[in-house]
Amino acid sequence: MKNNNGHHYPKKPSPCNCLNIRRASRAVTHFYDKILQPSGVTISQLSLLRHLKQVEPITISELANVMRIDRTTLNRNMKPLVDHDLITITPGQDPRTRQIVMTQKGTTTTNSASQLWDKAQASVKDYLGETDLAVLVKLLSKLEALVP
Amino acid sequence: MKNNNGHHYPKKPSPCNCLNIRRASRAVTHFYDKILQPSGVTISQLSLLRHLKQVEPITISELANVMRIDRTTLNRNMKPLVDHDLITITPGQDPRTRQIVMTQKGTTTTNSASQLWDKAQASVKDYLGETDLAVLVKLLSKLEALVP
DNA sequence: TCATCATATGTGCATATACACACGGCTAAA
DNA sequence: TTTAGCCGTGTGTATATGCACATATGATGA
Numbered sequence: 001m002k003n004n005n006g007h008h009y010p011k012k013p014s015p016c017n018c019l020n021i022r023r024a025s026r027a028v029t030h031f032y033d034k035i036l037q038p039s040g041v042t043i044s045q046l047s048l049l050r051h052l053k054q055v056e057p058i059t060i061s062e063l064a065n066v067m068r069i070d071r072t073t074l075n076r077n078m079k080p081l082v083d084h085d086l087i088t089i090t091p092g093q094d095p096r097t098r099q100i101v102m103t104q105k106g107t108t109t110t111n112s113a114s115q116l117w118d119k120a121q122a123s124v125k126d127y128l129g130e131t132d133l134a135v136l137v138k139l140l141s142k143l144e145a146l147v148p
Numbered sequence: 149m150k151n152n153n154g155h156h157y158p159k160k161p162s163p164c165n166c167l168n169i170r171r172a173s174r175a176v177t178h179f180y181d182k183i184l185q186p187s188g189v190t191i192s193q194l195s196l197l198r199h200l201k202q203v204e205p206i207t208i209s210e211l212a213n214v215m216r217i218d219r220t221t222l223n224r225n226m227k228p229l230v231d232h233d234l235i236t237i238t239p240g241q242d243p244r245t246r247q248i249v250m251t252q253k254g255t256t257t258t259n260s261a262s263q264l265w266d267k268a269q270a271s272v273k274d275y276l277g278e279t280d281l282a283v284l285v286k287l288l289s290k291l292e293a294l295v296p
Numbered sequence: 297t298c299a300t301c302a303t304a305t306g307t308g309c310a311t312a313t314a315c316a317c318a319c320g321g322c323t324a325a326a
Numbered sequence: 327t328t329t330a331g332c333c334g335t336g337t338g339t340a341t342a343t344g345c346a347c348a349t350a351t352g353a354t355g356a
Contacts, residue, residue, distance in 0.1 A: 010286075010289040010290045010292070010293045011216065011289060011292050011293055012289075013285050013286075013288065013289045014195075015269075016191075016195060016198075016265070016269070017176070017269060017272045017273075017281070017284075017285070018176050018177060018179075018180045018191050018195075018268070019191070019195050020284075020285055020288045020289070020292075021169070021172060021173045021176050021288055022173050022176075022177060022191075022192075023216060023288070023292045024169060024173075024288040024289075024291040024292045025169045025170050025172075025173035026343075026344095027291060027292045027293075027294050027295040028165070028166050028169050028170075028291055028294060029166060029170060029343095030295050030344085031166075031294050031295050032166045042311075042312090043164075043166050043167070043170075044170075044311080044312070045311090047162075047164060047166075047167050050164075059334075059335095060334075060335070061333085061334060061335080068159065068171060069313090070313065070314050070315090071314095071334085071335085072313085072314065072315080072335090072336080072337085073312070073313050073314060075335075075336070075337090076311085076312075076313085076337095077311080077312065077313090079311090080310080080311070092334095094321085094322075094333095094334080095320090095321065095322090095334095096320075096321055096322070096333065096334045096335065097333095097334060097335080098334085098335075117164070120166070121163075121164070121165060124165045124294070125165075127290075127294060128287070128290065128291075132287060133165070135283060135287065136165075136168075136284075136287045136291075137161050137165070137168055138161075139276070139280060139283065139284045139287070140161065140168045140169055140171070140172040141159060141160075141161045141168070141172075142275075142276065143172040143175060143176055143276075143284075144159050144168075144171045144172045144175045145159055145175075146175050146176060146179050146272070146275060147175040147178050147179050174313075174314095177313095178314090190341075190342095192341080192342070193341090207304075207305095208304075208305070209303085209304060209305080217343090218343065218344050218345090219304090219305080219344095220305090220306080220307085220343085220344065220345080221342070221343050221344060223305075223306070223307090224307095224341090224342075224343085225341080225342065225343090227341090228340080228341070240304095242303090242304080242351080242352070243304095243350085243351065243352090244303065244304040244305065244350070244351050244352070245303095245304060245305080246304080246305075
C-alpha cells in the first residue's frame with residue numbers, strides 16, 4: 001500500500017524504543033546504500049571517506065574518535081577500502097601509529113558518490129519536511145548522548 | 149562533561165542524516181545491551197524471544213515477516229538462541245517449513261530479561277520526556293516506511 | 297501424470313559492530 | 327637508566343545484516 005510519493009504508510013511501531021530505532025536505521029541505511037550503489041561504496045564507507053578527506057593524514061585511533069566509532073570496528077571497515085584501492089595505510093612517525101591517506105581513486109570515488117549522496121539527502125528532506133527533519137536530528141543527537 | 153542525569157551533552161550531529169540515525173541506533177542498542185547484560189541476552193535476541201512468545205509456534209519466514217527483519221538474518225540470529233537452549237527448531241507439517249518454539253529456559257530468560265528491559269524503557273522515557281519520545285516514535289515509524 | 301511454477305529454507309559471501317586480550321613501543325618516575 | 331605504566335594497534339571471537347544463489351518440496355494446470 002503506497003502513497004503518492006511511492007513510499008509506504010508508516011508501519012506500526014514496536015513498544016520497544018530500541019527496536020524502533022534499529023528498524024529505522026536499517027531502513028535508512030538500505031535507502032542510502034541503494035542510491036549509492038552505482039558508486040560502488042556503501043554509506044558506511046562513504047562516511048569514512050568523507051571524514052578522512054577532511055582530516056587526512058590521520059591515525060586510526062584519531063579517525064575513530066572523529067567518526068565516533070569503535071576503533072576496532074574502524075580498523076576492519078577499512079579493509080574493503082584498502083582492497084579497492086581507495087585508501088592506503090602506512091606507518092606513522094611514531095612507529096606505533098599508522099597513517100591513513102586517500103588515494104586518487106578514493107578522491108574521485110568520494111566525489112561521484114557524494115553526488116548520489118546529495119540526492120539521498122534531498123529525498124529524506126522532502127520526505128520528512130524541513131521542520132520534522134530538524135526535530136529528528138535533535139532527538140537523534142540527544143539519543144547518541146545517552147551513552148558516554 | 150556530564151549533566152545531572154549522568155548523561156553526556158548531545159554530540160554535534162553529522163550533516164548526513166543516515167549517519168545520525170546509525171550513530172543513535174548504535175548508542176541506544178549499546179544502552180539496552182548493557183542493561184540486559186545480567187540476563188545473558190542482547191536486545192536483538194530479546195526482541196526475537198518476545199515476538200516468538202506472542203506467535204509461537206511459527207515458521208521462520210512468518211516470524212521474519214512479523215519482526216520485519218530479513219529472513220536470512222533471522223535464520224542466523226536464531227543460532228545463539230538454539231545453542232543456549234532458549235528456542236528449538238523442528239520440522240513443520242509442511243516439510244519445507246520449520247517450527248520455532250520457545251523452551252522452558254527461553255521462557256524464564258525472556259521474563260527476567262523483560263524486567264531489565266522495563267528499566268531501559270523507563271530510562272529512555274525519563275531521558276527524552278514523554279512528549280519527545282512520542283514525536284521520536286512517530287518519526288522513526290515514518291522513516292522505516294521509506295523502504296518497502 | 298508430469299512439467300512448471302511458487303514457496304520455504306539453507307548457505308556462500310561480504311560487510312558492520314564491538315569486547316577482550318595480546319604485543320610492542322613511548323614516556324615518565326624512581 | 328631502568329622500570330612501570332600508558333598508548334596505538336592487531337586479532338580472536340561473537341553477533342548482526344542482507345544479497346545472490348541453490349535446493350527441496352508443495353501446488354497447479356495441461
